[in-house]
Amino acid sequence: MKTKIFKALSIALVMFTAAQNCFSQTKAELEKIDLILSKMSARAQREIKIDDKIQFIKDLKVVLEEEKKYTADPLPLYYLIDKKHKAPEGYAPKTVALVKNNDYGISRNDLSLRPDVEPELRKLSQAANKEGVWILVSSTYRSYEYQAKLFQRWVDIDGLEQAERESARPGTSQHQLGCAIDFGSITHDYINTKAGQWLYNNAYKYGWSLSFPKGYEPDTGYMYECWHYRFIGIPACQMQKKYFNNVQQFLLEFINYWKNEK
Numbered sequence: 001m002k003t004k005i006f007k008a009l010s011i012a013l014v015m016f017t018a019a020q021n022c023f024s025q026t027k028a029e030l031e032k033i034d035l036i037l038s039k040m041s042a043r044a045q046r047e048i049k050i051d052d053k054i055q056f057i058k059d060l061k062v063v064l065e066e067e068k069k070y071t072a073d074p075l076p077l078y079y080l081i082d083k084k085h086k087a088p089e090g091y092a093p094k095t096v097a098l099v100k101n102n103d104y105g106i107s108r109n110d111l112s113l114r115p116d117v118e119p120e121l122r123k124l125s126q127a128a129n130k131e132g133v134w135i136l137v138s139s140t141y142r143s144y145e146y147q148a149k150l151f152q153r154w155v156d157i158d159g160l161e162q163a164e165r166e167s168a169r170p171g172t173s174q175h176q177l178g179c180a181i182d183f184g185s186i187t188h189d190y191i192n193t194k195a196g197q198w199l200y201n202n203a204y205k206y207g208w209s210l211s212f213p214k215g216y217e218p219d220t221g222y223m224y225e226c227w228h229y230r231f232i233g234i235p236a237c238q239m240q241k242k243y244f245n246n247v248q249q250f251l252l253e254f255i256n257y258w259k260n261e262k
């Protein structure tokens with residue numbers, strides 16, 4: 001009899017301790033959300049809407065699990081790269097060359113992407129094709145050296161100040177990660193084309209996120225680029241829409257803090 005009572009008590013104690021641990025872990029995570037938000041820009045704080053923090057943490061965990069599926073490169077899929085966050089020194093991703101195919105067009109023969117991102121471009125293009133839209137890929141992975149030349153070319157044409165708005169310094173471009181694409185004409189009128197419109201309305205359903213939306217130059221560092229998308233996966237695109245006012249920069253900054261904040 002005594003052993004039975006003892007057993008029952010021990011089980012209850014174990015369950016109580018587990019519940020308590022779970023509670024304190026959740027509490028710590030809730031506090032972590034507030035801490036991170038307090039470090040972000042005033043605008044990000046205004047625009048990020050997290051009404052149900054418990055649900056937010058659940059969604060975030062799905063997004064972080066999803067990232068683990070993309071293992072083709074040492075850098076994680078959500079790696080934050082912008083004017084303040086550089087790629088590691090000497091970093092270059094493994095890439096696969098894009099070749100002529102029936103799913104999407106290529107505007108030149110030296111295009112390449114991260115091996116686990118190319119299939120995602122294919123899915124996106126197949127979906128577009130089904131709706132009678134043809135996707136043209138114009139710029140993809142760019143090496144550090146290539147980006148350095150490209151940035152200098154813009155400086156020569158437009159001067160440094162303007163070049164900073166429309167081109168990235170080497171080491172700071174999403175293109176250097178091999179997971180970003182410039183589509184079509186790479187001009188502002190691309191949004192008025194069938195493909196530009198289709199991407200704007202549908203790319204997120206296939207995990208592709210518009211990196212530099214209209215009106216966010218102070219936050220992203222770049223003027224509106226209707227042609228530039230980065231692959232971040234479907235759950236991350238959903239999270240971007242649900243909580244981050246559909247601003248990729250806010251989402252990736254938040255995730256970067258989340259990973260680095262203990």
Ligand SMILES: [Zn+2]
Nearest residue numbers: 175181182228
């Ligand atoms: Zn681009």
